[in-house]
Amino acid sequence: MNDEPAVLCLRFRRIGGGLPDSADYEGLLALLGAFTPVVEAAPPGAALADVGGALRYFGQDAAGLASVIRVRALALHGVDCAIGAASNPMLARMAARQAATGTTFVVAPGEHAGFLASRPAAALDGVGAATARTLCGYGLDSIGRIAAAPLATLQRITGVRTGRELWERANGIDRTRVVPNAAARSIAAERTFPRDELDPGQHRRALLSLTEELGARLRADGQVCRSLAVSVRYADRTGYATLTRSRTLTEPTAHSAALTSLAYRIQDSFALQRARVRGIGLRAEGLHGAERAAHQLTFDPVDERARRIEAVSDRLRARFGPQAVKPGRLAA
Incomplete structure (x- = not known):
């Protein structure tokens, strides 16, 4: 896994509260497009951006580039951001959920295990309430415990495909990519x-x-x-x-x-x-x-x-x- 934080997840909030309207949201996507062509909309109030190339071009790290984007979003649209930065979309989304509006939460190289370990099973991407209850019934109530469980055990509990996905995600592995203009999931x-x-x-x-x-x-x-x-x-x-x-x-x-x-x-x-x-x-x-x-x-x-x-x-x-x-x- 490439550990360099090059994926940003941005959650937009208007000053005073609420999500941006559709016109501002389109403007925010265009703003991101000025930094990177690899922008995936997640309407009505979020987006993913792969900024690997932009980091080199602008001579910034992920936190620095996030600050530049936030300043422009505030100045042009009156919208602030909570931003997560990590090496893949899953970790970036989880980091953004930890970030307060106006801040950036970075999962640095080599720190994904510590970031994930203490979080509840339900915080992992793709784990709904029913799956979380099943995992907790086997004592797998945190992402750290899921990561430490043998793959065969997870597959026995949840099925072959789901078990492998759970194990990979709990270990910070996400095989998805930021897909420009992808249909919203x-x-x-x-x-x-x-x-x-x-x-x-x-x-x-x-x-x-x-x-x-x-x-x-x-x-x-x-x-x-x-x-x-x-x-x-x-x-x-x-x-x-x-x-x-x-x-x-x-x-x-x-x-x-x-x-x-x-x-x-x-x-x-x-x-x-x-x-x-x-x-x-x-x-x-x-x-x-x-x-x-x-x-x-x-x-x-x-x-x-x-x-x-x-x-x-x-x-x-x-x-x-x-x-x-x-x-x-x-x-x-």
Whole structure:
């Protein structure tokens, strides 16, 4: 593995909070394109960039180049960044999650083992809640323990292919590359409340608006998703904390009702009914073309009627704008 930190993962945040709008996001991608042609969009608020060539051209290390990019993003778009720098996309994404807005977290050469070791199994790319529970049941509750486990043991627990991927990732190995203009593997949206919100009804309403938005975006792009991840940012004694959980859908879908049902179940699992919530985010993961999805046939007339209504609503949105049609619970 090449240990030189040459991959940046950038998470964009507007000054004052929130994600950049679509125009600013396109501008930020163009800004990155001035440093390197190898930029992979991860909308709505992140991007990967392979800056190996740029480091040599600009005579900077990864942290130095990240600082230059941050200054330009602030000056041109009013957007700050949390940036992770590492030798591969997986480590860069994990580093970016550790970085506060306005900072760069660098996983330096030879330090990936120490960076990964104490993190929970669920923090590893590709490990969902179900896989994490299975691993924890065998005492493999941290990335360090997964890395130290014999490959054969992991393959016995999770299967041959998954076991090898787990072992490689736990040891800092990522065979993926930054792919310019690659189709997004996930899409996301979020709602930020103007103040800490105590009303569970408002939390539900925000989540409903997110599932409606992502469902419409998926259908417009001819895509379906395999799983959803819900993030809740709430006030605690130390300031603010964020909880994120993901679950897999019964079948890949872009059907808003199915997305809403699963998102509500994930939200309920947090047991945060009395929490002071500042923001809720939703991410649709495992995207692929709808033509590859096998819809499970049902004989439920209510479900089929809902899908027909959804198709009509999508046509109206395409003609009159995204706010033309919305559920009655969001109309007030």
